[in-house]
Amino acid sequence: MQKVKNPQKNMSCELSPYPKISLPKSQARSIINIQDRKIGDGYFLSIAGSCAVESEEQIFQTASAIQKSGAQVLRGGAFKPRSSPYDFQGLGEKGLQYLHAAAKNYDLICVSEVMDTSDIQLVAQYVDILQVGSRNMHNFSLLKALGKINKPILLKRGFAATYHEFLLAAEYIAHNGNDQIILCERGIRTFEQETRNCLDLAAVPVIQEKSRLPIIVDPSHGTGKRSLIAPMTKAAIACGADGVMIEVHPTPDAARTDSMQTISTESFHQLMKEINASN
Numbered sequence: 001m002q003k004v005k006n007p008q009k010n011m012s013c014e015l016s017p018y019p020k021i022s023l024p025k026s027q028a029r030s031i032i033n034i035q036d037r038k039i040g041d042g043y044f045l046s047i048a049g050s051c052a053v054e055s056e057e058q059i060f061q062t063a064s065a066i067q068k069s070g071a072q073v074l075r076g077g078a079f080k081p082r083s084s085p086y087d088f089q090g091l092g093e094k095g096l097q098y099l100h101a102a103a104k105n106y107d108l109i110c111v112s113e114v115m116d117t118s119d120i121q122l123v124a125q126y127v128d129i130l131q132v133g134s135r136n137m138h139n140f141s142l143l144k145a146l147g148k149i150n151k152p153i154l155l156k157r158g159f160a161a162t163y164h165e166f167l168l169a170a171e172y173i174a175h176n177g178n179d180q181i182i183l184c185e186r187g188i189r190t191f192e193q194e195t196r197n198c199l200d201l202a203a204v205p206v207i208q209e210k211s212r213l214p215i216i217v218d219p220s221h222g223t224g225k226r227s228l229i230a231p232m233t234k235a236a237i238a239c240g241a242d243g244v245m246i247e248v249h250p251t252p253d254a255a256r257t258d259s260m261q262t263i264s265t266e267s268f269h270q271l272m273k274e275i276n277a278s279n
C-alpha cells in the first residue's frame, strides 16, 4: 500500500496501485468458478498435461491418465512460444480441437496459451481458460484485449518480472473488465545454471498478502528438471499455493517440447497419491 496525500481533503488516504485485484481488509479472497471446478480461498486446482498438443492419440492418452489421477484441468499448447523459430511451433487450431475433444471425453476442462491478440476468439472457442505465457506478461495489448472477454485467464509471471509488475499485469486485465484471473509463479531467471529457472515460492505468500486472486505454481518450467517436480510440487502446497500446473506425457522422453521437465503419467499418478494422502 502506498500512502498518498489527498490534496482536496488535506489528509492522507491509502490508495492501492492495484485497486481491482488488491485484498482490502474487509474483502474475501476470490473464488473462481470454471464449469463447476473452483480455485481460490481453500479450493485447490490441479492442472496437468503435455507442454504441447502433439497428436490426437497423445493428448487423449494424457487426458485419460491425468483424469484417473485426479487432475481437473488438461493443459496442452497449440501455439508455442519457442525460443527458436526452427523448433516445433505447435499444431495451431488442430491442436486446440484435439485438446478440446480430449478434455470433453474425459470430463475435464482445458487450458491453452494465446500468444496474439488476433487469436483470442479462436482460442476462446476451444478452451475454458486462456493462458498468457511468461514472455507475454508485458504484452499490454494482449492483456487489455483479454480484459474484454468472459473467460478465466491464467497469467504467468514474466521470467524477469517483479511481483509489482506481475500484479500490475493482472490489474490491466481486471481494469479492462475481466477479474477471473489466476496467477502462476513459473520461475524467474537468475545466475543459477543448474535449474532452468529459479522457482520463487515466496511469490505465493507475498502475492496472497497483496491480492485476492488465486496463485498457482508451475514446477515444470520453474525447475526444468523431472526429478524436481515432486519435491517442488509438495513445497508449493506447503507454502499455500491455490493449485499446481505440471507437464505430463505418456512417453516423456519422446515429448516434442520440454521433455527434460516432463514427467510420466505413472510418476504423476504417484505424486497425486502422495499429495492426497498428506492432505
Ligand code: PEP
Pocket (backbone or CB within 6 Å): 051, 077, 081, 132, 133, 134, 135, 156, 186, 221
Ligand atoms: C507453457 O506453459 O507451456 C509455457 C510456455 O510456459 P512459460 O510461458 O511459463 O514459459
Ligand code: MN
Pocket (backbone or CB within 6 Å): 051, 052, 221, 247, 257, 258
Ligand atoms: Mn513447456
